[in-house]
Amino acid sequence: MKLRIERAAAPFWMRPLIPILAAITTFILTAALVVMAKANPLEAYYHFLIAPLSSRVSAIEVLVKSTPLLLTGVAVTFAFSAGYFNIGAEGQLYAGAIAAAWLGVILEGLSPLLAIPVMLIGGFVAGMAWALTPALLKVKVAVDEVVTTLLLNSVMLFVVSYLLNGPWRDPVSGWPQSPEISASATFIKLLPRARLHLGFIIGLLAIIALWFVLSRTTFGLKMRATGLGKEAARFAGINVNRTIILAALISGGIAGLAGVGEVAGIHFHLIDAISPGYGYTGIIIAMLGGLNPFGVGIAALFIGLLTTGAQSVSRALGVPAYLGDVVQASLLLVTLGAFILQNYRIRWIHSNALSPPTTGGLSERETNSGA
Amino acid sequence: MLAVQMRGITKRFGSLLANDQVDFALEKGEIHALLGENGAGKTTLMRILYGLYRYDEGEILVDEQLVHITSPKEAIQLGIGMVAQHFTLVPPFTVAENVVLGYNDRLRFEPSVAQKQVAEAAARFGIETNPAALVSHLSVGERQRVEILKALYRNARVLILDEPTAVLIPQEVDVLFETLERLRRAGLSVIFISHKLNEVMTVSDRITVLRLGRVVGTVAKASTTQAELARMMVGHEAFGVQRPGQRQQGEAQLRIENLSAFDRQGLPTLKQVSLEVRAGEILGIAGVSGNGQAELSHVLAGTLMPTQGRVIVSDQDLTGASPTRFLAASVGRIPEERQEGVIQELSVSENLALENLDDFTRNGVLDRRRVRKHAESMIAEYQIKASPMDPMRTLSGGNVQKVILARVLSSKPRVIIASQPTRGLDVGATEYVRNKLLEQRDQGAAVLLISEDLDEVLALSDRVAVIYEGRIVGVLPAPEVSREQLGMMMAGALEGDVREITD
Numbered sequence: 001m002k003l004r005i006e007r008a009a010a011p012f013w014m015r016p017l018i019p020i021l022a023a024i025t026t027f028i029l030t031a032a033l034v035v036m037a038k039a040n041p042l043e044a045y046y047h048f049l050i051a052p053l054s055s056r057v058s059a060i061e062v063l064v065k066s067t068p069l070l071l072t073g074v075a076v077t078f079a080f081s082a083g084y085f086n087i088g089a090e091g092q093l094y095a096g097a098i099a100a101a102w103l104g105v106i107l108e109g110l111s112p113l114l115a116i117p118v119m120l121i122g123g124f125v126a127g128m129a130w131a132l133t134p135a136l137l138k139v140k141v142a143v144d145e146v147v148t149t150l151l152l153n154s155v156m157l158f159v160v161s162y163l164l165n166g167p168w169r170d171p172v173s174g175w176p177q178s179p180e181i182s183a184s185a186t187f188i189k190l191l192p193r194a195r196l197h198l199g200f201i202i203g204l205l206a207i208i209a210l211w212f213v214l215s216r217t218t219f220g221l222k223m224r225a226t227g228l229g230k231e232a233a234r235f236a237g238i239n240v241n242r243t244i245i246l247a248a249l250i251s252g253g254i255a256g257l258a259g260v261g262e263v264a265g266i267h268f269h270l271i272d273a274i275s276p277g278y279g280y281t282g283i284i285i286a287m288l289g290g291l292n293p294f295g296v297g298i299a300a301l302f303i304g305l306l307t308t309g310a311q312s313v314s315r316a317l318g319v320p321a322y323l324g325d326v327v328q329a330s331l332l333l334v335t336l337g338a339f340i341l342q343n344y345r346i347r348w349i350h351s352n353a354l355s356p357p358t359t360g361g362l363s364e365r366e367t368n369s370g371a
Numbered sequence: 372m373l374a375v376q377m378r379g380i381t382k383r384f385g386s387l388l389a390n391d392q393v394d395f396a397l398e399k400g401e402i403h404a405l406l407g408e409n410g411a412g413k414t415t416l417m418r419i420l421y422g423l424y425r426y427d428e429g430e431i432l433v434d435e436q437l438v439h440i441t442s443p444k445e446a447i448q449l450g451i452g453m454v455a456q457h458f459t460l461v462p463p464f465t466v467a468e469n470v471v472l473g474y475n476d477r478l479r480f481e482p483s484v485a486q487k488q489v490a491e492a493a494a495r496f497g498i499e500t501n502p503a504a505l506v507s508h509l510s511v512g513e514r515q516r517v518e519i520l521k522a523l524y525r526n527a528r529v530l531i532l533d534e535p536t537a538v539l540i541p542q543e544v545d546v547l548f549e550t551l552e553r554l555r556r557a558g559l560s561v562i563f564i565s566h567k568l569n570e571v572m573t574v575s576d577r578i579t580v581l582r583l584g585r586v587v588g589t590v591a592k593a594s595t596t597q598a599e600l601a602r603m604m605v606g607h608e609a610f611g612v613q614r615p616g617q618r619q620q621g622e623a624q625l626r627i628e629n630l631s632a633f634d635r636q637g638l639p640t641l642k643q644v645s646l647e648v649r650a651g652e653i654l655g656i657a658g659v660s661g662n663g664q665a666e667l668s669h670v671l672a673g674t675l676m677p678t679q680g681r682v683i684v685s686d687q688d689l690t691g692a693s694p695t696r697f698l699a700a701s702v703g704r705i706p707e708e709r710q711e712g713v714i715q716e717l718s719v720s721e722n723l724a725l726e727n728l729d730d731f732t733r734n735g736v737l738d739r740r741r742v743r744k745h746a747e748s749m750i751a752e753y754q755i756k757a758s759p760m761d762p763m764r765t766l767s768g769g770n771v772q773k774v775i776l777a778r779v780l781s782s783k784p785r786v787i788i789a790s791q792p793t794r795g796l797d798v799g800a801t802e803y804v805r806n807k808l809l810e811q812r813d814q815g816a817a818v819l820l821i822s823e824d825l826d827e828v829l830a831l832s833d834r835v836a837v838i839y840e841g842r843i844v845g846v847l848p849a850p851e852v853s854r855e856q857l858g859m860m861m862a863g864a865l866e867g868d869v870r871e872i873t874d
Contacts, residue, residue, distance in 0.1 A: 216739070218732040221721060229714035235674055235706060236725040237695040 004347050018342060022335040029334070030327050037319040047316050048309035048327065058308055060194040066304030067196075067265070068093070068275065070203030071258035072282025073289065073296045074210045075127075075251045080286055081214060082247035083227035084138070088131060088149030089255040090279025091156035095130035096123035096256025098163065100263035101270035104181025115184045116198070119260055127256020128249040130156065135248035139241040145248070153279065160272050168270065178270040187265035199261025204297070206254055211293035223247050255279060284332050290339070303328065373435060374399045374529050374560040375420065375451075380429035382415055389415040390426070391584040397529065402551055402561045404575035406568075406604060408861075409660055409823050412584040413564045417531045420562075421453040422446040433529075452522025453531040456538070458514050462507035466500055470521050492524050497553045512543030519550065523559075530554065531562045536570055537661055548574050566604075566659050568597045568862040582606050601858035605825060620833070621650030622685075624817035625671075625702075625786045630680035631841075632666045641666040642841035643680065648786065648817040653808065655832030655849070656821045659861055663841035664821045665707055668790040671819070672704040673697040684786055698726055703784030705775055707791045707821075712775045713763050720746030720759035723778050749777040754803075769800030776807055787811055790821045805831060825857060839863045 031041040052058045072089045079086035086092075099122040107115040134148035164176035171179075187198040214220040225233040226243045234240045262274050285303060289295030310324020375397040382390040390412045397403050405413040418424045420431065422440040431438055433449045440446050443453070460469050467482065467489040486502040493500050498520050506514060515535060522530055532551075536544045551561055551574060565571050571578055572592060580587040580603040587603045625648040634640040641663040648654045658664055669675035671682065673694035681690045684700045697704065706712040713722045724731050724742045731738050731745070746759035755773045757766050766774065772792070779787065789808060793801040808831060812818050822828050828835055829849065836846040837860040844860050 216737060217735050218728050218737045219735060221717075221724075221728065221737055225714050225717060225721075225725060228716040229710075231674075231711055232714045233725070235672060235694055235704070235711050237673075237693070237698045238725070238728075239693075239695070 005344055006347055007344055014342070018338050019335060022338045023331060025338075026327065026331040026334045030323075030330050033323060033326060034319065037317075037323060039313075039317040039319050044313050044317060044319065044323075047313040048306065048324070051312045051316070052305055052308040057194070058312065060191060060196050062301070062304045062308045063200055064195045064197075064266070064304075065307045066301045067199045067203050067261055068258040068278040069281055069285055069300040069303055070200070070297065071206055071261065072255055072278050073285035073300045074203075074206040074293070075254035075258070076282040076286040077210060077289065077291050077293070077296050078213075078223075078254060079247050079251035080291055081220075081227050082223040082244055083230060084135070084244050084248050084251070085146045086131065086134075086149050086248060086251045087146055087283065088134065088152050088252070088279070089258075089282045090275060090277065091149070091153040092127040092130045092252040092255035093259040093262075093275055093279050094156045094160055095126040095252075096259030097263045097270055097274050098160065098259075099123045099126035099256065100185075100260040101168070101178045101181065104185035104264060104268075105179050107185050108182035110184050112184045112186075112188070115182075116187065116264070119185055119264055120202070120257060123256040123260030124253035125256070127252040127254070127259070129252075130256075131248050131252025135245045138248070139244055157272070160270065164270065164272055170269075176272065180269045181264065185264060186268065187261065195266060197261065197265030199258075199265045202257060202261065203300070206257070207293050207297045210296070214293065219243075219246070255282070258282075288332065288335055306331070372399045373397065373432070375562075376432040376435070377416070377420065378430050378432070380416065380419060380431075381427050382412075382419060382424060383427055388584050390419070393429070393581070393584070393586050395579055395586070396589075397560050397562060398577075399560055400555060400558050401576040402555050402563055402574055404563045404565055404571040404578045405581060406565060406571050406578055406600060407581035408566060408604060408825070410583075411581040411604075413581050414533055415584075416581070417453065417533060417562060417564060420446065421451060421531060447525050447527070450526055450528040451531065452525060452527030452529070454515065454518040454522060454533065454535060456533050458518055460506045460514055460517060462505070464506060465502065466504050466506060466509075466517050466520075467502035469506055469517055470502075470524050474525055489520070489524065493520055496520070496523050496550075496557065498523075498550060510543070511538050512540070512546060515539070515543075515547065516550065523554075527559070529560045529562070531564070533564045534566070535563070536565065536567065544570070566862060568600055568604075568859065568864040571600065572597060580604055597859065597862075597864040598855065601862060601864065602855045604862070605854040605858035620652045621815065623647045624650050624685050625819060626681075626683040627671075628681045628683070630667070630670060630677050630682065632663075632670050632675055632677045634666055639678070640841050641670070641677075644838075644841070644843050645680075646819075646836060646843065646846070648819050650785070650817050651812060651815045652833040653812050653818040653820050653831050654846075655828035655835045656819065656838055657825055657828045657835055657857055657861060658823065658838035660823050662838050664790070664823075664838060666841075667838075668704075668707055668788055668821055671697070671702070671788045672706065698782075701782070701785040703779035703782065703787045705772075705779055705787070705789040705792050707794075709768065709771050709775065712778075713771060715762070715764040717763060718760050719750070719755070719757050719763060719766070719774060722763050722774055723749050723781075726778055727782060745781075749774075749781060753777040769796050769803075772796060772800060772804060776804060780807065780811065784811075785816060787816050787818045788821070789818060791823065792820070793822075793824065793827060825854070825861075829854070829857075837861055 027045050034041040034044045052062050072093060075089045076086060100119050103119050103122045107118060130152065134145045134152065137143035137148055138145045164178065168178040170177050190196045190200060214224065222238050222243045225238055226240050230240055258278060263270060267274060281303060285296055285299040288299040306324065306328050310321050313319055313324060314321040373396050377393060377395040380390050380393040393416055395416065407413050415424060419426045422442045422445055431440060438449060440449065467486040470489045471485045489502040498516050500513065500516055500520060506517060535547060539547060554561060563575055575592055577589060577591050578600065579589040580600065582604060627644055627646045630641060630644045631639065632641040644667065646654065656664060666675060670677045673692055673696065676691045681688060684702055687700050689696060689700055720742050723746050731742050743759050750757065750759065753773045753776060755770050755777065757770055792804050792808065796804065808818055808820065820828065820831055832849045834846060835849050835852050835857065837844050837857060839861060840863065
């Protein structure tokens with residue numbers, strides 16, 4: 001008896017089960033770590049997945065955590081759809097945050113009805129500006145955008161560090177944080193006694209906009225054509241370079257909005273830890289969501305849940321909060337692996353059984369032909 | 372004394388008969404040319420001898436012993452070496468490393484020892500090479516010598532060269548021929564695959580001509596002429612499709628003047644081509660593949676920038692213009708590689724709309740109903756076996772070509788550039804595509820047909836231009852052309868003296 005791996009798509013009913021199977025597999029894989037941290041795995045997973053949703057405060061916190069992830073997930077999906085691998089959402093997010101911290105101060109006294117749109121536009125433009133150089137290098141001199149966008153993230157951290165330790169350092173406390181933004185530039189709260197802010201609505205709108213652009217507009221078709229077959233798109237008369245630059249800029253702009261939301265909705269000033277890697281998590285969300293707008297939305301909410309759950313596990317069971325990161329990372333690896341493995345199936349081949357007629361006939365003839 | 376004998380070799384790929392009862396004999400110490408058009412079965416036969424393909428019928432003898440070659444490894448053990456068209460060298464490695472790679476199976480590798488051994492081997496066969504040089508620094512001709520040395524280092528006594536001159540500049544060809552001559556004198560046997568008559572007549576002792584998978588004959592060089600070889604190569608069959616009647620032709624719609632272009636490697640491939648295609652005529656470009664046809668079609672599709680010359684479409688200068696401008700000037704383009712024309716993961720309806728997206732757009736929003744309706748009518752009109760939302764990748768080659776044809780013809784182009792429009796299609800699809808092109812011509816389109824299929828060129832064209840090494844070596848009215856003449860011109864044996872005087 002022999003094992004053979006064949007290429008064959010999973011049956012359609014199995015597809016929705018794949019993320020669930022992946023989650024179960026992940027929890028089995030990470031159970032050993034939970035036991036080593038001297039906790040009961042089942043109890044830990046209850047706190048991971050169920051507990052955050054069982055109280056109003058933590059359920060809202062899940063949405064708060066998802067807010068920047070919705071936007072960075074959309075940002076990355078936008079660029080990836082056009083075949084432009086923007087790894088720089090993190091830096092573009094900070095560019096938006098810088099713009100928001102600056103505009104939030106100078107817009108003091110303006111009506112919020114004016115101040116907030118200006119903040120959003122400013123953050124969008126800042127994100128676009130930070131995304132412009134890699135896009136131009138890609139199109140004009142074929143420099144790989146993965147490298148340039150990634151490296152610009154580090155550059156951005158130094159820019160932020162310079163601002164916070166130099167011109168923007170808080171004059172009163174001396175802390176490395178920018179002055180607080182004015183009340184008129186602050187995002188409105190969606191619910192009483194909770195941190196959930198306007199950014200969440202913007203995130204949901206971004207998902208809908210992403211869906212509309214990709215599947216309903218001509219530009220979206222040009223983007224997809226460019227991403228799926230650049231040479232054929234060029235042959236058909238699509239201005240591939242223009243499409244790539246536009247996709248890269250819009251992607252940067254949306255990532256910039258995530259930065260605006262964190263400044264105007266959560267922190268109210270710029271600090272260097274404004275993002276614990278939301279830009280990078282956006283890549284993961286885009287992949288988990290299969291570059292599908294609604295998949296991206298669900299993935300962002302799920303990662304928001306896991307992030308909140310990690311804190312809950314840590315509080316309730318005294319295990320390190322890092323365990324949450326380990327579970328999150330394992331889940332991503334398993335899910336991505338499952339997406340690939342669904343294209344294969346394993347078959348038992350009985351050595352005494354007859355081979356399938358087509359291949360059998362061929363190999364039979366081929367061995368004979370040598371004689 | 373025969374080095375290799377192949378008897379009654381038959382090889383089928385599905386329904387295609389690539390080799391049909393082929394007999395081939397190679398004597399010791401001779402250079403034997405395998406001559407034939409594209410698809411004549413030359414490479415298939417040699418890949419069988421080298422163990423890359425299994426054969427369905429027949430037998431092979433090496434040194435008059437019956438052998439069963441099932442892999443290149445076994446072929447090498449029998450003293451057979453092959454230099455393929457696409458080299459199999461590792462560019463960052465040195466010459467010596469490449470030569471011994473896979474042959475020296477010892478655990479330890481001593482670069483200086485390997486270099487010494489390779490230098491000795493090179494000296495023994497009179498092959499000029501520097502064993503310490505990196506392959507990435509070598510020219511194409513030098514790389515080819517490394518490939519030959521690689522085979523010789525493995526004690527090859529029979530050397531197969533698959534179109535070795537296709538990639539070489541003339542000076543390198545001379546060096547190659549000197550090398551082959553030296554090997555022959557050293558007692559080696561060489562099989563030289565080619566479709567160029569002058570080369571075959573220069574270098575070989577005997578010539579076997581293949582056509583459509585069968586041996587036409589084997590002749591000694593001394594007792595044949597280029598004309599006879601050309602006749603053997605192209606055959607005498609009647610044309611498959613009725614030649615269309617002469618029609619009233621209009622103004623020149625496409626004018627190409629002194630057009631030159633480089634290929635992807637940056638080598639000059641298209642050289643000062645001048646052509647004119649009038650409304651209501653099909654101008655066929657005949658030629659063996661790789662003589663500049665791909666570059667010509669890319670320039671005329673707007674995807675390759677010419678280095679010289681002009682492209683004029685109905686008084687509009689489109690030299691180096693983008694695909695969009697070619698489309699705007701009513702130039703329809705059927706690409707050589709179908710995958711260049713369609714996007715596999717998009718739907719049939721999206722692919723059908725791709726060239727005229729503006730017609731389907733209102734305020735930036737895609738009018739999906741119109742895209743779908745357009746697809747439905749195209750599918751009905753062109754008998755495409757697919758539904759509008761099917762992903763392109765699920766379609767057969769013939770249906771993919773029909774999608775491209777529908778996209779091109781639905782915009783009623785005044786000029787059509789058709790590159791290899793029936794390559795790889797079955798009989799039914801081929802006939803369909805050819806009839807569509809004739810229909811366009813009858814409706815007054817100017818059609819430039821680029822094809823390696825001589826029958827196709829002769830069956831469809833009003834005039835035939837022959838391209839050889841990037842130049843047009845002659846333009847002839849189709850009714851007056853003979854296959855022998857075309858064969859000679861395609862193989863570079865006849866040049867210039869039959870150029871048509873236009874107007």
